[in-house]
Amino acid sequence: MNENLPTGAPPRQLPGAQPALQGNETDGGMIALRALGSFHVGGNIRHLQGLPATRLVPVPGAPPIDIDPNGAYSVGPMYVQYAKVAVPCSPWPLLLWHGGGMTGACWETTPDGRPGWQSFFLRAGLDVYVSDAVERGRSGFARWPQFFGSEPFFMPQHAAWENYRIGPAGDFSTVPDHRRAYEGSRFPVDAFDSFTRQMVPRWQGNEPLIQDAYDALLQRMNCAIVLAHSQGAGFALQSAMRAPERVAALVLVEPGGLSGVDPAGFASCCGFPLLVVWGDRVAEVPFWAVARQAADALVAAVTAAGGDASTLDLPAAGVPGNSHLPMMDRNSDDVAQRVLDWLMLKNLCSLTRI
Amino acid sequence: MNENLPTGAPPRQLPGAQPALQGNETDGGMIALRALGSFHVGGNIRHLQGLPATRLVPVPGAPPIDIDPNGAYSVGPMYVQYAKVAVPCSPWPLLLWHGGGMTGACWETTPDGRPGWQSFFLRAGLDVYVSDAVERGRSGFARWPQFFGSEPFFMPQHAAWENYRIGPAGDFSTVPDHRRAYEGSRFPVDAFDSFTRQMVPRWQGNEPLIQDAYDALLQRMNCAIVLAHSQGAGFALQSAMRAPERVAALVLVEPGGLSGVDPAGFASCCGFPLLVVWGDRVAEVPFWAVARQAADALVAAVTAAGGDASTLDLPAAGVPGNSHLPMMDRNSDDVAQRVLDWLMLKNLCSLTRI
Numbered sequence: 255m256n257e258n259l260p261t262g263a264p265p266r267q268l269p270g271a272q273p274a275l276q277g278n279e280t281d282g283g284m285i286a287l288r289a290l291g292s293f294h295v296g297g298n299i300r301h302l303q304g305l306p307a308t309r310l311v312p313v314p315g316a317p318p319i320d321i322d323p324n325g326a327y328s329v330g331p332m333y334v335q336y337a338k339v340a341v342p343c344s345p346w347p348l349l350l351w352h353g354g355g356m357t358g359a360c361w362e363t364t365p366d367g368r369p370g371w372q373s374f375f376l377r378a379g380l381d382v383y384v385s386d387a388v389e390r391g392r393s394g395f396a397r398w399p400q401f402f403g404s405e406p407f408f409m410p411q412h413a414a415w416e417n418y419r420i421g422p423a424g425d426f427s428t429v430p431d432h433r434r435a436y437e438g439s440r441f442p443v444d445a446f447d448s449f450t451r452q453m454v455p456r457w458q459g460n461e462p463l464i465q466d467a468y469d470a471l472l473q474r475m476n477c478a479i480v481l482a483h484s485q486g487a488g489f490a491l492q493s494a495m496r497a498p499e500r501v502a503a504l505v506l507v508e509p510g511g512l513s514g515v516d517p518a519g520f521a522s523c524c525g526f527p528l529l530v531v532w533g534d535r536v537a538e539v540p541f542w543a544v545a546r547q548a549a550d551a552l553v554a555a556v557t558a559a560g561g562d563a564s565t566l567d568l569p570a571a572g573v574p575g576n577s578h579l580p581m582m583d584r585n586s587d588d589v590a591q592r593v594l595d596w597l598m599l600k601n602l603c604s605l606t607r608i
Numbered sequence: 609m610n611e612n613l614p615t616g617a618p619p620r621q622l623p624g625a626q627p628a629l630q631g632n633e634t635d636g637g638m639i640a641l642r643a644l645g646s647f648h649v650g651g652n653i654r655h656l657q658g659l660p661a662t663r664l665v666p667v668p669g670a671p672p673i674d675i676d677p678n679g680a681y682s683v684g685p686m687y688v689q690y691a692k693v694a695v696p697c698s699p700w701p702l703l704l705w706h707g708g709g710m711t712g713a714c715w716e717t718t719p720d721g722r723p724g725w726q727s728f729f730l731r732a733g734l735d736v737y738v739s740d741a742v743e744r745g746r747s748g749f750a751r752w753p754q755f756f757g758s759e760p761f762f763m764p765q766h767a768a769w770e771n772y773r774i775g776p777a778g779d780f781s782t783v784p785d786h787r788r789a790y791e792g793s794r795f796p797v798d799a800f801d802s803f804t805r806q807m808v809p810r811w812q813g814n815e816p817l818i819q820d821a822y823d824a825l826l827q828r829m830n831c832a833i834v835l836a837h838s839q840g841a842g843f844a845l846q847s848a849m850r851a852p853e854r855v856a857a858l859v860l861v862e863p864g865g866l867s868g869v870d871p872a873g874f875a876s877c878c879g880f881p882l883l884v885v886w887g888d889r890v891a892e893v894p895f896w897a898v899a900r901q902a903a904d905a906l907v908a909a910v911t912a913a914g915g916d917a918s919t920l921d922l923p924a925a926g927v928p929g930n931s932h933l934p935m936m937d938r939n940s941d942d943v944a945q946r947v948l949d950w951l952m953l954k955n956l957c958s959l960t961r962i
Contacts, residue, residue: 513667514667
């Protein structure tokens with residue numbers, strides 16, 4: 255607060271009032287945007303009939319509303335938030351596609367409060383589009399079994415601990431102080447409970463709906479750099495195969511969901527650079543060991559076909575300790591910088607602005 | 609694109625590639641941020657036991673994972689996204705709390721693609737915090753009946769049409785061209801289907817969980833200006849009554865959920881300015897007619913107790929045609945400007961920056 259406040263009356267001096275500017279919140283530098291907003295893409299209008307009327311008490315104590323649930327519903331749209339920089343370093347925007355059990359929030363701020371990859375790539379000068387896959391977050395979900403393929407599945411903390419490779423299955427405890435992460439883990443283990451706040455339920459059998467919305471997003475973007483994590487990688491590969499001319503580059507971080515992709519089929523249409531990023535302890539968890547094999551086969555097939563594919567194996571590059579969530583690990587900025595360096599190497603963005 | 613692109617190799621000239629900068633996307637002016645990110649607040653860790661094991665096929669074709677659903681879960685956290693401006697015009701951040709069936713997306717961009725109130729207030733110089741209430745959007749939802757009070761309720765389009773006062777109940781059609789909004793409606797009716805893409809299911813009986821998270825947010829913010837829409841208004845009033853010293857001002861837009869609030873009790877602790885904003889046709893829909901009476905009683909009680917409360921009745925102020933969703937109506941910026949003028953009148957923000 256300084257003397258530029260209005261002088262007609264002093265600002266209210268409330269107990270507890272404090273300036274909005276605090277501490278080191280400008281660390282990392284200013285982000286100048288020309289636009290911040292969102293849209294929904296994909297999905298369609300579907301209809302229900304034959305259901306009995308429903309009574310809803312929208313707020314306690316208010317009069318109930320009788321609602322006929324038969325009618326039209328929006329099913330399967332996908333929420334996309336964009337932040338467009340004032341002076342971009344690339345003609346192509348960066349799309350960040352999250353993994354299973356998560357939403358676009360995984361890209362925003364790390365569970366221990368550091369700026370996430372959204373901020374990193376904005377500060378580098380890329381327009382960044384963060385989406386929530388269908389079923390999740392601000393994309394919402396639809397009735398089942400009428401529209402969705404199953405009831406939702408809720409992931410307990412211990413499953414996240416194991417599947418996201420924070421630590422061995424047996425070393426999870428509901429008591430934070432008793433948890434033992436992998437030795438040398440770079441995940442901010444003290445913030446594990448905080449991380450699980452951002453987890454959301456998942457369904458089975460909605461893959462076609464999810465895929466359609468991703469395809470629609472790529473169509474709308476015209477051409478983009480796609481960076482996809484875990485389950486999101488499978489959708490990114492499928493979208494890229496359907497519209498390879500719309501992909502400027504593909505970055506797969508700890509990819510899952512590749513089992514359904516035929517390496518030779520993908521290689522035949524992969525005219526863009528492909529980078530696959532892996533953390534540590536991949537071979538120790540059977541699900542990820544299998545996923546790694548599928549990704550390696552993909553890279554080999556693209557290379558054999560004369561394409562441009564490479565793997566960034568972080569431990570092999572001298573960076574051990576990353577979990578399945580490198581965008582949250584303590585060295586998240588370092589991993590992002592390696593991805594950015596690769597984008598610059600491929601002439602997809604520039605140190606100067608266009 | 610210009611000559612500042614890297615010169616080592618030409619940028620990839622993909623079919624369909626196009627500059628990220630397009631058209632009039634800078635309309636409204638640049639937004640300079642010192643931080644963009646998010647956090648989850650509130651909720652707690654709860655435990656389940658006695659449930660049978662579950663088999664999850666996380667991606668089609670991948671090996672199934674057997675998951676023991678018994679264990680710890682994060683229940684009831686609230687997602688909050690912040691955009692902090694480089695040079696604020698107020699020491700108090702602005703919290704935007706959405707209404708029922710919606711998420712924070714309602715503040716971002718209007719269904720017909722214009723900048724929303726988030727951008728408006730950022731450009732005015734306020735730090736803006738957009739949250740998703742518990743159960744909704746990126747806050748996620750929890751198992752029922754173990755943690756949540758009911759199964760989710762899905763709102764069909766016709767109910768949104770009527771309850772959000774776009775048009776008379778009988779004048780909704782699933783065929784867009786056959787819909788008849790209220791005469792003179794300012795809602796972008798052509799974008800109604802687009803609007804319903806952002807609707808999400810709601811539950812009944814989760815009010816204590818939702819309230820707790822809002823209370824925790826206010827606690828974390830220290831002191832803030834709260835602008836709440838519809839169902840969010842009831843939560844804002846309850847939070848304000850529990851911690852009036854943390855509220856710099858309260859703006860209720862088309863408030864619902866006021867039935868449980870005792871006007872005299874609220875008036876006795878309302879040491880901050882209160883503004884209530886109403887659109888058109890309120891008396892024509894019984895649910896909103898009742899809500900209006902509750903809000904009028906509140907304003908009267910605060911005024912009688914010597915407090916600072918006022919109502920902005922848009923039709924009475926010469927602005928007819930607003931729906932229940934003034935942040936999306938075609939005059940959304942005009943309504944936001946009236947709120948901003950009121951904040952300046954109350955010396956809560958300044959034309960110059962602090």
